[in-house]
Amino acid sequence: MARIAGINIPDHKHTVIALTSIFGIGKTRSQSICASTGIAENVKISELSEEQIEQLREAVAKFTVEGDLRREVTLSIKRLMDLGTYRGLRHRRGLPVRGQRTKTNAR
Incomplete structure (x- = not known):
């Protein structure tokens, strides 16, 4: 499980849906985070590299x-x-x- 903003993100879900498990991030904001980091929305969290997860952490930290x-x-x-x-x-x-x-x- 990836840990972003102190929350365990479910591995089996797509990136857009998994990011919505963080309080304060809805579907629209998660889509903009995926677009800004260049990560496809339909990729599962388990398939992301450690660098991509770090990019997500940095993007979420801005909010x-x-x-x-x-x-x-x-x-x-x-x-x-x-x-x-x-x-x-x-x-x-x-x-x-x-x-x-x-x-x-x-x-």
Whole structure:
């Protein structure tokens, strides 16, 4: 198993799909990482050389992923709650934040 950004990447999956197992990297970002490193998207992780895996590590390191991203999101929500904004109050009460209905759902 290759280890990128502190996460064990599954060997049996294609490169694009395997990179999405890292928090903060979705399909579009993984496609752009593959394009920038010159690695084909349909190649499995087990077939990559150590140099190619190192290229992937360097490309992923340019983005905010995993623990740093989780901390950033948590601090952003905490900041909203501390400021007393409407969104912060909804987070604090555990209710929908983005305008969803609460008459029948979110109970």
